Amino acid sequence: MLKPIKSLYITKQVREFDRIAIEEFKTPGLTLMQRAGEAAFKALKQYWPEAKAILVVCGKGNNAGDGYVVATLAQQAGLAVKVLYLGEPERLTGDALLAADGAKAAGVTILPFSGEQFIHTNADVIVDALLGTGIKGEVKSDYKSVIDSINAASVPVL
Numbered sequence: 001m002l003k004p005i006k007s008l009y010i011t012k013q014v015r016e017f018d019r020i021a022i023e024e025f026k027t028p029g030l031t032l033m034q035r036a037g038e039a040a041f042k043a044l045k046q047y048w049p050e051a052k053a054i055l056v057v058c059g060k061g062n063n064a065g066d067g068y069v070v071a072t073l074a075q076q077a078g079l080a081v082k083v084l085y086l087g088e089p090e091r092l093t094g095d096a097l098l099a100a101d102g103a104k105a106a107g108v109t110i111l112p113f114s115g116e117q118f119i120h121t122n123a124d125v126i127v128d129a130l131l132g133t134g135i136k137g138e139v140k141s142d143y144k145s146v147i148d149s150i151n152a153a154s155v156p157v158l
Contacts, residue, residue, distance in 0.1 A: 011133045030095040030098055033099055036066045037068075037073060040158060041070050041077075052079060052124055053122055053124050054074050054082075056070055057146060058089075059087055061132060064130075068096070068103040069103075071106075081108050082110075083103060083109065085110060085112060086130065089101075115149045125156050126150055126153060126158070127157075127158045
């Protein structure tokens, strides 16, 4: 059973936390991304301890980097892992590109998104790494179709 969230931060606060960590505490962005991925993977194992296979769906920005970190950790833990991407990993930049390269090096299966893959998924959990604090306005149609596919799957979503 999931525990209720007691408090949340607004986008502006999260961005400020990142800025402080990077600029004032000199914490590399990749370190923050790795910590986020580690926390997400820990939550996945806590809430779905019997999960043996995960599907990570990555977008085009830094949130995708978090997803690639989760995929790498899951692969290293012996889970069956597949990443479906909306944005080609080679087109990522900065820390997200480094995280994608780490997942490739770890042997994670990385494929372009196709709605058909959700119909035939054998994943125990889907990890949504599509959008983060950078989203502005309405969700674009390419993302909407991916979100609709995730929502239609009969699998829990992190």
